[in-house]
Amino acid sequence: MKKVLNASTKAEQSAAPPQPQTLPAEEKKRLLDALETARENVKPTVKRLMESESVSTDLLSMRLEKSVRDVTG
Amino acid sequence: MSPGSTEYPLQNISVIPFPLDFASLFSRPSGLVDNNWPPDQITYLGLYLKELGCKAIIVESHYVDRDYILDLSAFYARSLRSYPNHCQRLHFLSCEFSGDQWTTLFDPVVPEPERHAIYNELKRGYLGFTAIKPLAGSPIGRTVLKTYSPTTAGGSTRFFGGIRLYQVHLGGYEFAVEGLAFQQQDQGVSACATTALWSSLHKVAHAERILVPTPAQITEAASRYLLAEGRSFPSEGLNIQQACEAIRGSGLQPLVVRSVSTEEDRAQIAAYVNSGFPPVLAIQPLAGGPGHAICAVGLKMGDSDALIAPAHHPNHTRLAESLQALYVHDDRLGPYAVAQISPWTHTQNGQTKILTALQIQWPDKTQGELSILRALIVPVPDKIRMPVSRMLASGAVLAELTGLYFTEFEHRVILNVGYLLGTKYRENARDFGLTKDGLRTLCCNKVLPRYVGVIEIMAKEGPLYDVLLDTTETRANPSTLLFVCRSAFPTSYQPALRALAEQFGTALIV
Numbered sequence: 001m002k003k004v005l006n007a008s009t010k011a012e013q014s015a016a017p018p019q020p021q022t023l024p025a026e027e028k029k030r031l032l033d034a035l036e037t038a039r040e041n042v043k044p045t046v047k048r049l050m051e052s053e054s055v056s057t058d059l060l061s062m063r064l065e066k067s068v069r070d071v072t073g
Numbered sequence: 074m075s076p077g078s079t080e081y082p083l084q085n086i087s088v089i090p091f092p093l094d095f096a097s098l099f100s101r102p103s104g105l106v107d108n109n110w111p112p113d114q115i116t117y118l119g120l121y122l123k124e125l126g127c128k129a130i131i132v133e134s135h136y137v138d139r140d141y142i143l144d145l146s147a148f149y150a151r152s153l154r155s156y157p158n159h160c161q162r163l164h165f166l167s168c169e170f171s172g173d174q175w176t177t178l179f180d181p182v183v184p185e186p187e188r189h190a191i192y193n194e195l196k197r198g199y200l201g202f203t204a205i206k207p208l209a210g211s212p213i214g215r216t217v218l219k220t221y222s223p224t225t226a227g228g229s230t231r232f233f234g235g236i237r238l239y240q241v242h243l244g245g246y247e248f249a250v251e252g253l254a255f256q257q258q259d260q261g262v263s264a265c266a267t268t269a270l271w272s273s274l275h276k277v278a279h280a281e282r283i284l285v286p287t288p289a290q291i292t293e294a295a296s297r298y299l300l301a302e303g304r305s306f307p308s309e310g311l312n313i314q315q316a317c318e319a320i321r322g323s324g325l326q327p328l329v330v331r332s333v334s335t336e337e338d339r340a341q342i343a344a345y346v347n348s349g350f351p352p353v354l355a356i357q358p359l360a361g362g363p364g365h366a367i368c369a370v371g372l373k374m375g376d377s378d379a380l381i382a383p384a385h386h387p388n389h390t391r392l393a394e395s396l397q398a399l400y401v402h403d404d405r406l407g408p409y410a411v412a413q414i415s416p417w418t419h420t421q422n423g424q425t426k427i428l429t430a431l432q433i434q435w436p437d438k439t440q441g442e443l444s445i446l447r448a449l450i451v452p453v454p455d456k457i458r459m460p461v462s463r464m465l466a467s468g469a470v471l472a473e474l475t476g477l478y479f480t481e482f483e484h485r486v487i488l489n490v491g492y493l494l495g496t497k498y499r500e501n502a503r504d505f506g507l508t509k510d511g512l513r514t515l516c517c518n519k520v521l522p523r524y525v526g527v528i529e530i531m532a533k534e535g536p537l538y539d540v541l542l543d544t545t546e547t548r549a550n551p552s553t554l555l556f557v558c559r560s561a562f563p564t565s566y567q568p569a570l571r572a573l574a575e576q577f578g579t580a581l582i583v
Contacts, residue, residue, distance in 0.1 A: 065310020
């Protein structure tokens with residue numbers, strides 16, 4: 001069974017399509033620079049998202065017990 | 074000498090027209106009542122059914138409801154009053170229907186095609202049901218109703234990610250309704266947190282093939298190891314920690330998300346609702362007093378074409394920014410109540426903060442109390458370890474980069490994230506415009522977890538690419554499974570996207 005599986009994998013490899021076009025070096029550098037800028041731009045957003053994961057004991061103790069409506073308007 | 078009857082009960086099914094005053098179907102309890110009669114839940118239900126176009130009601134006189142009978146055995150069975158062990162069930166129809174037509178369904182003299190036509194009409198007009206509990210102050214038991222239509226009169230779009238299909242049997246016929254179960258808190262075995270959690274579990278536990286716990290079982294599980302104060306029954310409410318314990322007790326895992334800003338809250342609520350994990354929202358009335366819990370079932374979305382990228386990340390915005398309102402199950406009111414979501418400037422001790430406010434619309438149009446969102450409590454399957462916040466964080470980098478590098482999409486990239494079953498993603502991929510090799514690789518040669526995290530990068534012309542994450546890991550960045558090219562992504566940009574995928578340690582499927 002193992003042999004059959006290996007053979008099948010090799011057959012698929014030999015029929016693999018040609019390597020796709022790669023990105024020129026200077027374009028790759030521009031992409032990596034843009035990635036850095038993007039990371040900088042979203043830092044405050046990421047910080048807030050990480051803050052949403054930190055849950056205090058006070059919050060965990062919050063009672064959820066409201067039973068009737070308070071009409072305020 | 075026997076203290077009571079042991080005769081088997083008889084069933085009676087009757088048909089009545091939808092009354093002008095829905096509350097007239099309920100008898101006012103005798104003695105003193107704390108609140109006005111009829112309670113808000115009955116008034117709301119009548120108005121909601123009117124909105125759905127209800128024309129007739131089939132009344133089932135004796136219905137054994139699993140939730141009620143287990144709650145009865147846990148609490149009411151030991152009361153001095155002898156509470157019946159059954160409910161009544163009302164089935165709502167949007168078509169005119171009479172008792173004679175109902176009888177026709179069981180008349181062998183009437184030709185089968187004629188009976189079948191009546192059945193089909195009933196199926197088409199079936200709006201859902203409500204179990205009426207024999208509890209004077211809180212009669213609204215398990216209620217599943219159709220949602221509002223997918224679009225509003227004002228052109229907004231409604232998405233109900235928190236609903237599922239319920240099959241209903243009546244007189245040997247099967248009906249179906251898509252919705253999410255709602256019930257009123259009884260303050261015996263359940264308070265608001267219990268019923269909100271119960272609604273959420275009706276979706277998540279059911280999808281995971283777990284038996285949905287009843288309100289009494291939820292309250293018991295919540296207070297098994299942690300009884301913050303008082304007794305478990307009669308229930309006086311839960312705290313967030315107890316709600317988490319109840320979720321763990323049901324075989325799922327709780328995710329607690331602290332409210333940090335309206336932008337982040339919108340994105341997280343939308344992602345969990347759209348993924349089929351209705352979050353329980355812990356809210357605090359602005360006027361003070363105890364907190365409250367509601368279950369978010371659906372979203373009201375505005376026009377995504379009108380979205381503008383904010384100054385702090387100028388190249389992209391989130392689809393969730395078009396979230397205008399939530400459809401919530403509020404046990405003080407009813408199913409699919411509209412809750413407007415907006416930022417709220419709050420000043421305390423000289424410090425100003427922007428908080429997320431929810432304002433629930435009441436049927437009598439009095440202005441509902443303004444509440445502040447404090448947290449989301451989301452029951453998720455055990456194997457989902459990556460929270461939405463991590464997907465959003467990774468997605469923010471990718472969306473911003475897409476607007477920066479692919480200048481064609483500058484300032485107008487839209488980010489959306491969510492969980493999706495791996496099998497469902499593969500099924501959807503048939504419409505992505507992938508090559509034969511690409512589709513075969515995605516569908517046959519890649520191993521996906523049960524739930525994939527999907528970061529969807531879009532522009533106004535359509536989806537550009539997806540990034541699939543392994544949600545069984547905790548961090549999004551080293552857990553990227555694949556980049557998948559979508560139909561609106563220009564072919565000439567593929568080498569750059571491939572290089573980006575390599576940066577994330579994975580491959581691009583085109």
